Amino acid sequence: MNTLPPGSTIGIIGAGQLGRMLGVAAAQLGYRIHVFAPASGPACDVNNAFTAAAYDDEAALAQFAEAVDVVTYEFENIEAAPIATLAKSVPVRPSAQALSIAQDRTQEKTFVEKLGGRAAPWRAVTNRQELDSAIAEIGCPAILKTIRFGYDGKGQARLASADDADAAWDAIGGNPAILEGFVDFDHEFSIVLARGMDGAHASYPPPLNGHEDGILARSTVPAPAQVAALWTEAAALAGRVADALDYVGVLTLEFFAGKDGPIFNEMAPRVHNSGHWTIEGAVTSQFENHIRAICGLPLGSTAVTGSRVEMENLIGDQAKRWPRIIAEPEAHLHLYGKSEIRPGRKMGHVTRVWR
Ligand SMILES: Nc1ncnc2c1ncn2[C@@H]1O[C@H](COP(=O)(O)OP(=O)(O)O)[C@@H](O)[C@H]1O
Numbered sequence: 001m002n003t004l005p006p007g008s009t010i011g012i013i014g015a016g017q018l019g020r021m022l023g024v025a026a027a028q029l030g031y032r033i034h035v036f037a038p039a040s041g042p043a044c045d046v047n048n049a050f051t052a053a054a055y056d057d058e059a060a061l062a063q064f065a066e067a068v069d070v071v072t073y074e075f076e077n078i079e080a081a082p083i084a085t086l087a088k089s090v091p092v093r094p095s096a097q098a099l100s101i102a103q104d105r106t107q108e109k110t111f112v113e114k115l116g117g118r119a120a121p122w123r124a125v126t127n128r129q130e131l132d133s134a135i136a137e138i139g140c141p142a143i144l145k146t147i148r149f150g151y152d153g154k155g156q157a158r159l160a161s162a163d164d165a166d167a168a169w170d171a172i173g174g175n176p177a178i179l180e181g182f183v184d185f186d187h188e189f190s191i192v193l194a195r196g197m198d199g200a201h202a203s204y205p206p207p208l209n210g211h212e213d214g215i216l217a218r219s220t221v222p223a224p225a226q227v228a229a230l231w232t233e234a235a236a237l238a239g240r241v242a243d244a245l246d247y248v249g250v251l252t253l254e255f256f257a258g259k260d261g262p263i264f265n266e267m268a269p270r271v272h273n274s275g276h277w278t279i280e281g282a283v284t285s286q287f288e289n290h291i292r293a294i295c296g297l298p299l300g301s302t303a304v305t306g307s308r309v310e311m312e313n314l315i316g317d318q319a320k321r322w323p324r325i326i327a328e329p330e331a332h333l334h335l336y337g338k339s340e341i342r343p344g345r346k347m348g349h350v351t352r353v354w355r
């Protein structure tokens with residue numbers, strides 16, 4: 001295995017909180033961090049070097065490639081083409097191919113379905129007429145989602161009946177989309193899986209994920225029995241996806257717990273909010289395992305450190321609760337250093353581990 005020893009420099013594209021927590025894990029293992037992003041962000045509090053440039057600035061990317069030993073990304077709403085160019089001069093892990101599939105809802109669903117995954121019924125919708133035919137085929141309730149650039153429930157519109165078609169089409173700005181049948185689920189969960197350069201897998205027990213207004217509110221481990229029963233099948237699917245992509249790093253698949261098995265929702269080619277509990281709640285965090293994977297080190301144990309773990313997101317004004325949280329002797333408070341509180345903005349999280 002082509003190991004990058006501690007002291008090497010890891011390039012991270014994106015300067016958000018995921019980059020910040022990757023940076024902390026990398027520093028602990030003795031690596032240096034170079035962040036590349038258009039503007040300063042939470043990751044810039046923990047880096048050794050920072051390039052401020054647009055994600056498609058080829059000249060700046062070429063210089064960045066010279067300065068680092070491996071490149072990873074913490075943000076998937078970037079063009080895959082410049083990343084593929086970057087990969088000609090420096091290893092990019094996970095690959096630009098993984099990025100381009102995961103950032104396109106039609107591609108990710110097709111890819112996962114080919115590997116035996118089951119998704120809610122869906123149709124590609126590229127114009128208003130296609131929306132009508134998709135509604136006729138799939139029925140309502142349904143959700144219209146833009147193919148690209150959706151996150152935290154943005155770029156989505158719900159249709160209770162066909163009468164909502166005009167409003168939904170306007171709400172997503174008439175962008176290329178998919179119409180997806182509404183899943184009447186009891187639970188949502190995710191599989192966070194690390195794949196090493198040698199092809200080894202390490203996946204965490206699936207957390208139960210609770211969303212509010214389309215944004216993750218909390219993740220709890222262990223998940224209820226209905227989710228635990230789907231763990232093996234969902235983790236095996238995530239493993240097949242990772243193998244098919246020759247994936248290196250942490251990969252996340254989101255699921256609904258269906259009556260007859262896991263229903264695949266979407267995937268992210270990166271560490272994930274539903275894996276933040278692993279910092280204190282698992283022997284090796286998702287961030288450390290991502291760094292280990294992309295540097296060619298053996299993966300660490302994903303075992304849980306307590307009988308129960310809960311991660312609660314601090315969104316918008318909820319971050320003002322920090323003085324009460326820090327007064328709880330056993331709560332682990334994480335604040336992302338964002339100066340401005342905005343509604344729906346992820347400001348931090350808190351993890352509680354019960355021994
Ligand atoms: N087909 C569906 N049926 C029911 N709920 C859904 C469906 N798709 C999405 N949701 C709800 O909306 C949330 C956000 O949707 P998701 O596709 O994961 O987009 P995002 O990229 O914003 O995370 C999901 O976690 C789930 O709670």
Ligand SMILES: [Mg+2]
Nearest residue numbers: 152254265266
């Ligand atoms: Mg999601």
